[in-house]
Amino acid sequence: MTTITILIVGVLFSTSVYLILQRNIIPILFGFSLLNHAANIFLLAVSGDPTGKKAPIVTLLGESYVDPLPQALLLTAIVIGFGVTAYLIVLLYRIYLSHSSTNIEDIYND
Amino acid sequence: MTNWIVLPTILPLLLGSILLVWRTPSVQRRWASALTFIGLIAVSKCLLWKTLSEKILILPMGGWKAPFGIFLSLDTLGAIMVTLALGVSLAALVYGFAQQSIEDEHPMRIPLIFFLVAGINLSFTTGDFFNLFVAFEIMLISSYSILTLEIKEKDVRHALPYLAINLIGSALFLCAGGIFYALFGSLNFADIAQLSAGYANDPRLIVASLMLVLIFGLKAGFFPLYYWMPNSYPSLPTPLAAIFAGLLTKVGIYVIIRIFVTVLPHTLLAPHQFILILAVPTMIIGILSALTQRTIRGVLCFNLVSHIGFMMVGIGILTEQSIAASIFYMMHHVLVIASLFLITGVVYRISGTDELESGGNIWKKAPWVGVLFLVQALALTGIPPLSGFWGKAMILQSAIEGSHWILVGSIVIASVLTLLSMIRIWFAFFWRDNPSTTLNLEGTGWKWMSLSAFALVLCTLVIGFAANPYIRLAQQASSSLFDRDLTINKVLSSPDIKSQSVHSESNGGHH
Numbered sequence: 335m336t337t338i339t340i341l342i343v344g345v346l347f348s349t350s351v352y353l354i355l356q357r358n359i360i361p362i363l364f365g366f367s368l369l370n371h372a373a374n375i376f377l378l379a380v381s382g383d384p385t386g387k388k389a390p391i392v393t394l395l396g397e398s399y400v401d402p403l404p405q406a407l408l409l410t411a412i413v414i415g416f417g418v419t420a421y422l423i424v425l426l427y428r429i430y431l432s433h434s435s436t437n438i439e440d441i442y443n444d
Numbered sequence: 445m446t447n448w449i450v451l452p453t454i455l456p457l458l459l460g461s462i463l464l465v466w467r468t469p470s471v472q473r474r475w476a477s478a479l480t481f482i483g484l485i486a487v488s489k490c491l492l493w494k495t496l497s498e499k500i501l502i503l504p505m506g507g508w509k510a511p512f513g514i515f516l517s518l519d520t521l522g523a524i525m526v527t528l529a530l531g532v533s534l535a536a537l538v539y540g541f542a543q544q545s546i547e548d549e550h551p552m553r554i555p556l557i558f559f560l561v562a563g564i565n566l567s568f569t570t571g572d573f574f575n576l577f578v579a580f581e582i583m584l585i586s587s588y589s590i591l592t593l594e595i596k597e598k599d600v601r602h603a604l605p606y607l608a609i610n611l612i613g614s615a616l617f618l619c620a621g622g623i624f625y626a627l628f629g630s631l632n633f634a635d636i637a638q639l640s641a642g643y644a645n646d647p648r649l650i651v652a653s654l655m656l657v658l659i660f661g662l663k664a665g666f667f668p669l670y671y672w673m674p675n676s677y678p679s680l681p682t683p684l685a686a687i688f689a690g691l692l693t694k695v696g697i698y699v700i701i702r703i704f705v706t707v708l709p710h711t712l713l714a715p716h717q718f719i720l721i722l723a724v725p726t727m728i729i730g731i732l733s734a735l736t737q738r739t740i741r742g743v744l745c746f747n748l749v750s751h752i753g754f755m756m757v758g759i760g761i762l763t764e765q766s767i768a769a770s771i772f773y774m775m776h777h778v779l780v781i782a783s784l785f786l787i788t789g790v791v792y793r794i795s796g797t798d799e800l801e802s803g804g805n806i807w808k809k810a811p812w813v814g815v816l817f818l819v820q821a822l823a824l825t826g827i828p829p830l831s832g833f834w835g836k837a838m839i840l841q842s843a844i845e846g847s848h849w850i851l852v853g854s855i856v857i858a859s860v861l862t863l864l865s866m867i868r869i870w871f872a873f874f875w876r877d878n879p880s881t882t883l884n885l886e887g888t889g890w891k892w893m894s895l896s897a898f899a900l901v902l903c904t905l906v907i908g909f910a911a912n913p914y915i916r917l918a919q920q921a922s923s924s925l926f927d928r929d930l931t932i933n934k935v936l937s938s939p940d941i942k943s944q945s946v947h948s949e950s951n952g953g954h955h
Contacts, residue, residue, distance in 0.1 A: 362608075373616075377618055377619070403625070404625060411577075414585075425588075433601070
């Protein structure tokens, strides 16, 4: 399970870096969105292998459950990520409006 | 009184929210925000005085026991930084009032300044790695908004590099937090400090610590990571540029001091040497770039980068004396660079340009602006007995004691070139006669602007001429950072309120 998570994180990170380095603001937007997810899943992987563990609800029966703390952190990070992505979309839209192009070269040579 | 730690964060958040609703700019709104800052400065002075006797103040949020709950803690360094942050913000706020009439004021400007200050203060008071992340995000999201708030439509593009680099920084910050949690099972600074002692040679910790240098170096403007800064800062209105330049970079430096001195083991050599190696090009290339700039703000931005290098030297050497030197230098630099940005705004207002080629005549027509600039320029360079001299002398002393001769050479070269870059501004705008420049000295706005810049100049003069108590303050801050056992004991043995009530509840369940 951990191996799969690591692979997913790796693929997400490399895809997002590829997208961020593109010359168009639309792939850049998706790149940052993916980068956010990559970091979030990395944080999820920190809570360890979840196989055979319950959700973190304490029942006094002594069942083993996954570490809840990384998930709490993750929730906070997701919310912050939402806010920043919303801001990024508006910013890119305003850049598009003022330069009527989505190409980075056109925008910065304008 | 310990509960007061939360005030520098909560009050700005509260007032910011109120001002979001109380939208229309008015004289009362301006008074309310300025008085809040004055009250907060009084609170932070009390807190600073308190930390001198108690070393570290601790506030467990919600009463949870040490490594489990969120922790606010404030030591002398944190209290110094909170006071400075509030002081600089107040000066910039009042300066903004003088610069803009009430009709021109953007209704979102003051609330956003409050949110920014809340984020900055939270990162100075937090005792927890994840809370630090949240503080950084509050600070960054406010700074993104401030950056694009009053920007010209064409310049919106300059916000994208700033946003991009900080988004990457935030993603890495989250990953570094994950690595720390995986290694130590805790995110509390004191807890990590206790657990990390045996990990000095662990490659995972070395990688995580280098990631931290990268993340906070990005914010502070270390050598290869500063290219975003001179592009994004000049598009800001002057008072906001002063807050950004004076405070945001210092938050990066503060966190590096906090983490490498109080949290991670000192025997971890890789990041310290990395910081020392990066310090040389930061100082030299930063100041050489300053010499090639054509606007005052460009020169100041690269001076800012170059002087971050001086603080890096103190951090990299990592003795009690060198950290004290960095702290003192930081105190001086926050005030000097912020006031220089404010003075630049006055110069821009009266001569209508900030291009070095087209300025002139100010010394004849408005000598007091010239005096303000000259004092700060010489303080930045480090001419005795101004504040920069003591900071540089302390950093040089630590570098000589450690026999780091390359660093000693770079510091001296960078200081001399700083003087040269300041002389260029002085000559271009103040000293020479330029018949093609006409100064606009009408109105009283620029006089009030100079007055609030003068308040900061006065602070640096006090630090320079009465340096002894401030140097001792920096030394005390540094020595309490190095006194790790005290911090660990105090945090981890703090009163245990919540777990008792949980126990009694679970007992009740059994019956």
